Amino acid sequence: MTNITEAERQTEIRERVDVLVVGGGSAGIAAAVAAARTGASVMLVERMGFLGGTLTSVTLGSICGLYGLDGGRVQRLVRGLADEIIDRLARRGGANAPKVWLQTASLPYHPEPMKRVADDLMEEAGVAVRFHSLAVEVIRREGRVGGVIFESIDGRWGVEAGVVVDTTGDGQIAALAGAEWRCDVEDLQFPTTMIRFGGVDTKAVEKTDRAALHRHLEAAVAAGFDLPRTAGGIFAFNAEVVHLNITRVDVDGRPPNPLSVREMSEAEAKGRRMAELYLEAFRQHVPGYANAWLLDTGAQIGVRESRRIAGDYTIDEDEVLSGARYEDGIAACAWPVEEHGADRATRWVWLPDGTFYQIPWRCLLPKGIGGLVMAGRCVSATHVAQASLRVAGTCFAMGEAAGIGAAMAAARHGGDLRALDVPALRAELAKRGAFLGDGQPETFQPAGAELEAAR
Ligand SMILES: Cc1cc2nc3c(=O)[nH]c(=O)nc-3n(C[C@H](O)[C@H](O)[C@H](O)COP(=O)(O)OP(=O)(O)OC[C@H]3O[C@@H](n4cnc5c(N)ncnc54)[C@H](O)[C@@H]3O)c2cc1C
Numbered sequence: 001m002t003n004i005t006e007a008e009r010q011t012e013i014r015e016r017v018d019v020l021v022v023g024g025g026s027a028g029i030a031a032a033v034a035a036a037r038t039g040a041s042v043m044l045v046e047r048m049g050f051l052g053g054t055l056t057s058v059t060l061g062s063i064c065g066l067y068g069l070d071g072g073r074v075q076r077l078v079r080g081l082a083d084e085i086i087d088r089l090a091r092r093g094g095a096n097a098p099k100v101w102l103q104t105a106s107l108p109y110h111p112e113p114m115k116r117v118a119d120d121l122m123e124e125a126g127v128a129v130r131f132h133s134l135a136v137e138v139i140r141r142e143g144r145v146g147g148v149i150f151e152s153i154d155g156r157w158g159v160e161a162g163v164v165v166d167t168t169g170d171g172q173i174a175a176l177a178g179a180e181w182r183c184d185v186e187d188l189q190f191p192t193t194m195i196r197f198g199g200v201d202t203k204a205v206e207k208t209d210r211a212a213l214h215r216h217l218e219a220a221v222a223a224g225f226d227l228p229r230t231a232g233g234i235f236a237f238n239a240e241v242v243h244l245n246i247t248r249v250d251v252d253g254r255p256p257n258p259l260s261v262r263e264m265s266e267a268e269a270k271g272r273r274m275a276e277l278y279l280e281a282f283r284q285h286v287p288g289y290a291n292a293w294l295l296d297t298g299a300q301i302g303v304r305e306s307r308r309i310a311g312d313y314t315i316d317e318d319e320v321l322s323g324a325r326y327e328d329g330i331a332a333c334a335w336p337v338e339e340h341g342a343d344r345a346t347r348w349v350w351l352p353d354g355t356f357y358q359i360p361w362r363c364l365l366p367k368g369i370g371g372l373v374m375a376g377r378c379v380s381a382t383h384v385a386q387a388s389l390r391v392a393g394t395c396f397a398m399g400e401a402a403g404i405g406a407a408m409a410a411a412r413h414g415g416d417l418r419a420l421d422v423p424a425l426r427a428e429l430a431k432r433g434a435f436l437g438d439g440q441p442e443t444f445q446p447a448g449a450e451l452e453a454a455r
Contacts, residue, residue, distance in 0.1 A: 136150065
């Protein structure tokens with residue numbers, strides 16, 4: 001390998017805002033809207049041409065983390081802005097009722113309307129959105145993060161900000177700022193290429209529970225199909241269409257390094273080949289799929305875990321499984337540890353019935369770095385704890401907290417997030433309807449049909 005020295009250059013600062021949000025997934029959407037509604041001037045920058053992150057680019061079968069289960073009743077654990085997002089999605093025909101499955105509940109959804117919901121939210125909140133722009137460097141000011149530099153078709157440009165919010169999923173801004181992080185390639189979760197099949201007899205699919213699906217796919221393996229995974233999630237939202245979370249993509253038998261563009265390129269192509277293999281296996285071995293066809297794969301492979309940024313506090317698996325509480329709790333989560341390791345089945349570790357844990361605000365602050373708060377799957381958690389809190393519903397909740405906290409710190413503390421009055425942040429979240437994990441959540445009885453449909 002040879003290196004070259006690039007020429008020094010001048011970079012145009014195109015914008016100055018109170019809060020700059022980088023990455024428009026579930027955490028970024030919530031952060032940008034919440035910051036703008038707190039009175040901040042906000043810009044959201046995203047590398048794709050639409051918002052939603054994994055919700056819309058990878059596509060998921062259902063939004064997880066919104067609910068817990070308590071004695072058969074569904075607990076509402078993520079409220080606030082998430083309630084509004086779900087309402088708007090439902091009004092566009094993109095969501096209906098939560099489904100109870102295994103020992104949890106989640107909300108099946110249609111990814112396409114989510115893009116429009118996000119566009120509307122940004123426009124109404126007055127968030128300036130820039131698509132097709134990749135964050136490549138941070139601007140440092142007085143020893144802390146003071147903005148970000150982007151590359152896009154119209155050149156290299158900067159945004160200065162009172163506070164930057166890292167919602168890139170990969171902790172890209174925190175890493176550029178020099179934060180400590182972990183990404184243990186030997187111990188990562190495997191990624192998945194998401195698939196949708198059309199031409200499916202969804203009535204027959206509903207009669208096939210997870211155990212039966214596992215048996216059918218093991219039979220396919222016995223018949224010679226080299227399937228890496230024989231247990232997975234299947235959700236039917238639109239007529240004759242199912243969404244499958246079923247592939248497990250490796251490179252040389254291990255998870256691809258999500259920080260290697262060479263390995264991820266190999267994984268993308270392999271995931272698409274795998275989608276065709278699963279189609280044939282389903283056609284031949286699983287009831288309801290005889291006439292199935294491959295509708296699409298996600299626009300990109302789904303990465304469950306990459307950098308976990310070290311924060312002022314790191315939440316671990318014991319705290320997750322025991323339902324830990326913190327004075328600075330800003331979100332509640334009951335999603336199990338859902339680990340996609342090397343086995344053909346997924347490892348689930350359930351929290352005891354009715355139990356949920358809080359996520360402390362300190363997990364959102366990258367250790368030793370000023371001017372930057374993060375939200376989403378890159379927050380400070382151990383590998384196992386991250387396998388629980390990474391789900392989209394929980395990312396909405398963390399994002400809302402990060403957005404309000406960023407706006408408050410920019411307005412009242414010159415961007416110093418560690419000077420933030422955390423009880424005031426919590427009070428503001430509660431005022432906006434968020435459930436922070438204090439006391440008991442609202443519950444409701446799921447209808448029988450909802451139970452059935454998600455088996
Ligand atoms: C295969 C798979 C299946 C899953 N299944 C489910 C499920 O069924 N239900 C569920 O709730 N959760 C599921 N999850 C987990 C969940 O989808 C994600 O962990 C969660 O949505 C992450 O949200 P986020 O906002 O942190 O990041 P993301 O959704 O990844 O958003 C990050 C955004 O930042 C942008 N970005 C990144 N880097 C840059 C940069 N340098 N410059 C500009 N923009 C940038 C990205 O384009 C992206 O839009 C699944 C995840 C995977 C991978």
